[in-house]
Amino acid sequence: MFQFNSFNMFPDISRPFNNSYKCYSVSMFPGNDRQDVEKGGKIIMPPSALDQLTRLNIEYPMLFKLTNNKKSRTTHAGVLEFVADEGKIYIPYWMMHNLVLEEGDLIQIESVSLPVATFSKFQPQSPDFLDITNPKAVLENxxxxxxxxxxxxxxxxxxxxxxxxxxxxxxxxxNAVSIIECDMNVEFAAPVGYQEPQRQPKAEEPMEDEPMHHIDSQNFFPFSGEGNRLDGKKKKNEKPPLHHIAKNHVRGIPDYDHPPFGLLRFDRSVKAISDKPEPKAEPENNNAAHFQAFQGPGSSLRKSRK
Structure with missing residues (x-):
C-alpha cells in the first residue's frame, strides 16, 4: 500500500540555513576576474544555496554568519551572486584574512537577521588615510x-x-549590524602610528612700554637720516646733516617726579601791559594827498569796426 509522507512534499521552513562549504578567494574564481567582490563585503555562493534559501522562511536582505570553527573566528557578510561551483564559496581576501582561512578550508555559513546600524567607529591602520581630502565621503562611498x-x-x-x-x-x-538603507553616524579614531604635531612656543616679544634710559643720549641724533626724491633727482640746497650741527645736543629726559597738578598764572596787570614795546610809527607819505586811484587810460579788448 502506498503511503504519503507530507514532509517529503513540503520542507521544514522553520529550519534555518546552515551549511558547510569550501572557501576560496576571489582570485580563484574560474572564468573572469571578479574585482567587484574584493571592493566590498559580499560573497558568491552556489545555486543550490539559493534553491534552499527560497524554501526557507528567511528575512531579506539575505545576511549570513561565517564561522571558522578551527580558529573560532566569526564575521558577517551579504551575498552578491549564486554562480559558484557546488560545494564552494568565494569571498574577499580581507575576509579570509580575518577568518584565518587558507584556500579550500571548510567554513560554516548560517543565515541571520541583524539590527540596522545607527553608529560605527573606524580606526585607519595607516596615517596615509589622513591624506585623503574627504575621508568620510570616501568611506561612505x-x-x-x-x-x-x-x-x-x-x-x-x-x-x-x-x-x-x-x-x-x-x-x-x-556587535554585528546591517548597513543597507540606514542612517548611520560615523566617527574616526586616530590612525595607528599617528603622532600629534608638537607646538613650538612663541618667542617673547619686547614690552612696548619699556623706558628708554638705555639709549645713549650723548650720541643720539633725531631725524639724522637722508631723504630721497621720488623722481630720482638730487635735492637742491642740501643742508648739512643734523649730527654735524648738534654735536653738543643732549637729549632731554622727562621729569617723572613732576607733580601731576599745578597752578598756571597769567599776569594781566597794567604794568605787564605797559612793558610791551610801542608799535613804530609809519613814515608819512607826502604823495598820498596827490594819489588818485584808477586814473590810467583804458583799453578795449574788442577792436572797433570803424
Missing part, C-alpha cells in the same frame, strides 16, 4: 558595497589605486 559590519573586523577599501585598511572598533546597536 566604499560602504555601499557592504551589507553588514562586524566589530573587530579589519575591512579594506580601495581609493585612487591604493588600498586602505580600517578596523571596525565599535558598532551600535550590536
Amino acid at each position: 566604499a560602504l555601499r558595497n557592504f551589507a553588514c559590519l562586524t566589530t573587530g573586523d579589519l575591512i579594506a577599501i580601495k581609493y585612487n589605486s591604493k588600498i586602505y585598511e580600517l578596523c571596525v572598533l565599535e558598532t551600535k546597536p550590536g
